[in-house]
Structure formats: C-alpha cells, structure tokens
Amino acid sequence: METRGIVIALIDVPGEHTVDYNLWYDLDHLPEFAALPGMVLGRRYMAPPEYRALRPPSPLPELADGRGTYCTTYLIADDDLDAVQKRWADLGDELRAQRRIFRHGKIADVGFYRRVHMAVRDDVPAATHAAPHLGHTGIMVVLTEVADAARRDDVDRWFREVHAPDLLGVNGVIAAMRFARADGPGGRYANVYLLEGDPPETVLDLQRRTPELRERGRVPAPGGASQILFQGVFRPVLPMQYDFAVD
Numbered sequence: 001m002e003t004r005g006i007v008i009a010l011i012d013v014p015g016e017h018t019v020d021y022n023l024w025y026d027l028d029h030l031p032e033f034a035a036l037p038g039m040v041l042g043r044r045y046m047a048p049p050e051y052r053a054l055r056p057p058s059p060l061p062e063l064a065d066g067r068g069t070y071c072t073t074y075l076i077a078d079d080d081l082d083a084v085q086k087r088w089a090d091l092g093d094e095l096r097a098q099r100r101i102f103r104h105g106k107i108a109d110v111g112f113y114r115r116v117h118m119a120v121r122d123d124v125p126a127a128t129h130a131a132p133h134l135g136h137t138g139i140m141v142v143l144t145e146v147a148d149a150a151r152r153d154d155v156d157r158w159f160r161e162v163h164a165p166d167l168l169g170v171n172g173v174i175a176a177m178r179f180a181r182a183d184g185p186g187g188r189y190a191n192v193y194l195l196e197g198d199p200p201e202t203v204l205d206l207q208r209r210t211p212e213l214r215e216r217g218r219v220p221a222p223g224g225a226s227q228i229l230f231q232g233v234f235r236p237v238l239p240m241q242y243d244f245a246v247d
Contacts, residue, residue, distance in 0.1 A: 001040055001077035003118075003132045005084070006179050008141065008190050009110040010068035010230075015247035017104045022242045024102045030072065032095065036087050038078030040132075045071040045139055045234030048245055054203045055232045060109070063143075063230045068108045069246050071141060071234045073192070075132050081112055081182045088112075109143070109230070113179030113190050116156055119164045120175045131175040131194070136236075138199035140173075142191040143230040151225035152187060158221050159191070166218055171205035172197040189226075199233035 013021045025044060034042035052066040078084050095101055118131045126134060146152045156178070164176040172195045181188035195202050213219045220226065 002129045003040060003075045003077065003115060004079050005076035005081050005112060005114045005182065006132075006177075006190070006192070007072075007074040007076065007088075007110070007112055008179075008192070009070075009072045010063065010108040010141075011070040011072065011105055012067055012108055013070065013102075013105045013246070015245065017102075018244075018246060019242050021102055021105060022237060023240075025072075026237075026239045028100060029095075029102070032091060033088065034074060036084070036091060038076055038080070038084045038087070040075035040077045042072060042074045044237040045073075046237050046244065046246065047071070047232055047234045049247070051200060051233050051235070054200055055230075056228065058230045059227075060229050062108045068230065068232060070237070071139070071232075073139075076112075081114060085112055085183060111184055111188065111190070112182045114182045116178040116180050116189070117160045117164065118175070118177045119160075119168060121168045121173065124174055131177060134175055134194050136174065136194040137197060138195040138202075138233055138235045140193040140195060140199065140202060140233045141230070142193075142228060144189045144191065144226045144228055145185070146187045146189065146221075146226050148223075148225055149187065151223060154222045155226050162218055163221070166209075166213060167193060167206075170202060170209060172199070172202035188229075195233070199235055203233055 030042045058064045118128050120131050146155050159178050167173050167176050173193050175194040177192045179190045
C-alpha cells in the first residue's frame, strides 16, 4: 500500500521509567494504533544525549533544550485523513477509559501529515513510492513552517527540485520525504530523511556542506519563506532492548 500520510509524535519520558515506558509502547500502545484501518505500520526511535546535543535551537518551547527524546512514526495508506484522525481519537478515548495510557510520558508534539513528495538516492533500486519502507539505521526529522500561504507552492517546488536532491547527496541520506500538516497550524511541514550508517555523521556532513549550499543559493528556501522549527536525528528502538540512556 502506498503511503498517503504520516503521524509523527515527539515524546519525553523521565529516564527512571525507560523500561516500563518502552515495554508499554511496544506491547500495548503502538500495536493498537498501527492496527487501525488505514494504517500501514508504526516505527519507534529515540535520541540519546549525544544526538540531541547536535540539534540547532528550536523556537518552540515544547521542543527546546533537547526535548523530544522519542519519535514515533505511523504510516497512513488512507487518503481520508479526517477519517483516520477520527478512528485515532476514538481509540485514544477507549484506551484512556481502560487506563492503558502511560502516566509518566509527555507528548512534546504530534501531528497528522499528508504526503507532498518522496525521493530516493540514485543508487537505491526501490521505487520512489516504496521509500518509506527502505531499511535504515536512523531518521532525521525537520519540522518547518511556511507562514506565507502564497509561498507554499514555491517552497514545495524548491524542496522537490533543489533541496531533496541536495540532501540525497549528504553522507548517509537514502530517502527524502516531505509531508504537509493536515491538522493544527496551517503552513506546518515535516521533512523526514531515512539514513544509513551513523546518524550523527549525517548531521556533521550536512553542517559541513551548508556554507557551500548557501553560497550557491541552494539554501535557504525561496525568499527565506521556510522556518525550521525543529531538527533532530534518531535511531531505532529495538523491541525488548532498552539498555540506552535518555538523560
């Protein structure tokens, strides 16, 4: 099934609850939501302290100062995102009534997004629509805002024709995907990059390349219309393997 949208949730949980939280997520929460009609699969990631230290400052208080330790993504195959959100909300109500929501976590940000564009690196033989299913060792999530509605098509075109090809040339990036927020504030976007190798190395290579891209006029987006709200890399959470530090 082709991916029509994505749910992205950024979450924080105190370190003393690491094992209990992750067991709950892997054996209760994620399976329930991933099994909803219209969903494809759910994946979980986390950012240890050394990953979070590489993040640029975020203008959003809820994502500032290293917040957003965990990231969960759910791929959506249903074009009717309103119906997906309704099923999602109904299940959330049901689980809360059953007291099956973990008490010690805090959602820093969560949103439903509609697919805008996908691209894979030239040496990857998989079809473009299969990009979300590529094997990977980590992801980079970039949340952005294009406040001026008149510039959004220009920014989407820039991402498709300029930015995605440039990012696919960064060390470790194998796929570039852009999604537009379907709920919440207008003009919000999520750019998601699938990575191979060591995720921090991707960040460092991007930092090395950025001055040259800026000099060539490849960044920022046209008219500086796109503001980065959050940027961070994550590695997968392996079920039943929670021997990592979050503090």
